[in-house]
Structure formats: structure tokens, C-alpha cells
Amino acid sequence: xxxxxxHLPTLSVQEGDNSIINxxxxxxxxxxxxxxKQESGKGPQFIIDIRSNMDKRQGQRVTVLxxxxxxxxxxxxxxxxxxxxxxxxCAEARYSSASKIIFGSGTRLSIRP
Amino acid sequence: DAxxxxxxxxxxxxxxxxxxxxxxxxxxxxxxFWYRQTMMRGLELLIYFNNNVPIDDSGMPEDRFSAKMPxxxxxxxxxxxxxxxxxxxxxCASSLYRGLTYEQYFGPGTRLTVT
Numbered sequence: 001x002x003x004x005x006x007h008l009p010t011l012s013v014q015e016g017d018n019s020i021i022n023x024x025x026x027x028x029x030x031x032x033x034x035x036x037k038q039e040s041g042k043g044p045q046f047i048i049d050i051r052s053n054m055d056k057r058q059g060q061r062v063t064v065l066x067x068x069x070x071x072x073x074x075x076x077x078x079x080x081x082x083x084x085x086x087x088x089x090c091a092e093a094r095y096s097s098a099s100k101i102i103f104g105s106g107t108r109l110s111i112r113p
Numbered sequence: 114d115a116x117x118x119x120x121x122x123x124x125x126x127x128x129x130x131x132x133x134x135x136x137x138x139x140x141x142x143x144x145x146f147w148y149r150q151t152m153m154r155g156l157e158l159l160i161y162f163n164n165n166v167p168i169d170d171s172g173m174p175e176d177r178f179s180a181k182m183p184x185x186x187x188x189x190x191x192x193x194x195x196x197x198x199x200x201x202x203x204x205c206a207s208s209l210y211r212g213l214t215y216e217q218y219f220g221p222g223t224r225l226t227v228t
Contacts (some may be wrong), residue, residue, distance in 0.1 A: 033217070043117075043204050043219025058220070089156065099144050099208070099215060100169055103156040 008087060010108040019077040023090030028071065030092035032099060035064060038087045043081050044103075047075070047088075050078045051095060079110075085111045117220035119205050125226045131193040134223045137186055138207030146206040146217060147180055147190050156204075162188065195227045 013019045017109045021107050025033065031052035037043035050073075051055045057064050063076040073090050093101040118137040126132055138145045146161040152211070160170040165182045173180070182188040192199055202224050206217040 017119070034215070041221075043206070043222050044217075045219065049194070049214055049216070093215070099146075099161055099210075100158060101215070101217075105155050110203040 002032070007049075008106050008108045010110055012110045012112060013080050013083060014112050015080060017080055019075075019084065019109055021075045021082045021109065022071040022090050023075075023104050023107075025071050025073060025092045025104070025112060027089065027102075029094060032093045032095040032101075033064070033066060033073050033095070034091045035062075035073075036091060036103070037084075037091045038089065039085075044089060048056055057098075080109075082111050082113070085109060117205055117207055117218055119203075119220040119223050121222065121223060123224050123226075125228065126195055127195045127228055128196055130227075131191065132195045132225060132227075133201075134190040134203050134205075134225070136188045136190070136205030136220060138188070138205070139209075139218055141188065142207035142209045143185075143217070144187050144208045144210070144217075145182060146208075147188070148204040148206065148219075150204060151201045151220070159190070169212045192225075195225075197227045200225055200227050 033048040035047040036049050038044045047064050048059045048062050050066050055066055060076045065074045087106045089106045090104045091101040120135045128218045147159040148156055150156045160180045161168055162182045178192055180190045200221050202222045204218040204219050204222045208217045
């Protein structure tokens with residue numbers, strides 16, 4: 001498969017529990033943030049995005065929180081399932097040029113049965 | 114839609130050889146991106162196109178790398194000559210801006226090994 005086995009920080013969560021994945025971004029000028037999920041052997045998949053005029057955005061079982069003061073982003077996954085096992089990347093961009101996004105280093109989410 | 118299609122899925126070549134990676138974006142998408150993923154550097158944007166025109170190639174590592182998009186349904190990334198440090202997974206992605214989100218759709222990637 002097409003994944004690279006990155007030596008990433010790992011979050012281990014019990015199936016059914018909530019997961020919280022954190023990310024610190026670097027550019028104060030960034031005003032658009034995205035979370036991607038990469039399963040083993042696949043390309044990244046868009047999960048949810050948020051613009052800097054919001055602090056919170058919810059999707060299906062996922063919530064993204066943005067704290068611009070400390071340049072921190074988090075992804076919360078409710079009732080974690082085995083299918084949530086993947087590497088999660090946060091990414092940042094300027095919304096005016098949001099085609100060019102900068103990916104973070106990623107966090108591996110591992111689900112315990 | 115079949116999604117973004119990349120070929121080949123795996124490529125093994127010897128140092129000094131030319132390598133050509135191919136991508137077919139999702140029909141109707143007007144942006145196309147080439148990324149490289151390695152253990153050391155993570156996921157890096159190499160170049161992106163809008164309406165077949167290269168917009169930003171600042172991520173292309175050096176002159177050995179070139180990318181073209183002759184039409185809306187096809188793009189290539191060429192490495193000539195290839196070097197062992199080019200070994201990585203190369204992803205192509207496409208997107209269509211719909212006014213609110215810049216969701217990019219990634220292909221399955223091409224794993225390149227240069228020996």
C-alpha cells in the first residue's frame with residue numbers, strides 16, 4: 001500500500017471512547033485549517049475544515065476546535081470505532097490562497113478492542 | 114466517479130533513469146496538486162495547477178523535477194535523472210472550489226523506489 005510508516009506520535013484509545021487529537025500550527029497568518037485522515041495504503045482523505053472566524057465546527061462524529069490565541073487545533077472523534085484507525089494530519093493555509101495547504105507531521109490513532 | 118487515478122502504483126528504477134508518474138484528476142475539477150510523502154519530511158506540496166496552468170512550483174526540489182498538465186484530464190510528474198533520495202510516495206490530488214471549502218481528493222499514490 002501507499003503509506004510510508006512514519007514514526008509518529010501515537011494515541012491509543014479504547015473502542016467506544018472519545019478521541020482527542022491535538023495539533024499546534026505555526027503561522028499566525030493562517031486562517032483556514034483542515035483535518036485529513038490517512039488510512040494505511042491510501043491517500044489522505046478530507047475530514048473537516050474550519051475558518052478562523054469560528055472556534056468550533058461539528059461534523060458527523062467529529063468536532064474541530066480552534067484556539068487562535070495559542071495557535072492550537074484539536075480534532076475530537078466521538079465513540080471511536082476500529083475504522084477510525086489511521087494517521088491524522090492537521091493542515092493550515094491562508095483562505096485567500098487555500099489551494100496551497102501546509103500539512104503537519106501527523107498523529108497515529110490506534111484503537112484497542 | 115472513479116476518483117483520482119495514478120499510475121503506476123509502484124515503480125522501482127535505478128539511479129540515473131528517468132521516471133514518469135501519471136495522474137488523472139476527477140472530471141470537472143480545476144485544481145491539480147502533486148505531493149511527496151517521506152518519513153523524514155512528511156507530506157510536502159511540490160506543485161499545483163489551476164485550469165492546467167502551473168500556479169506554484171516552489172516546492173519542486175530541483176531542476177530534475179518537472180510537471181506538466183497538457184489538458185484537464187491528465188498530468189505528469191517527471192524526474193530525470195532519478196536519485197535514491199527521490200524514493201518516496203508521490204500523491205496526486207484534485208479539487209474544485211465550491212465557495213466554502215477547499216477539499217482536496219487524493220489518489221492512491223505511487224511508491225517510487227530508486228536504487
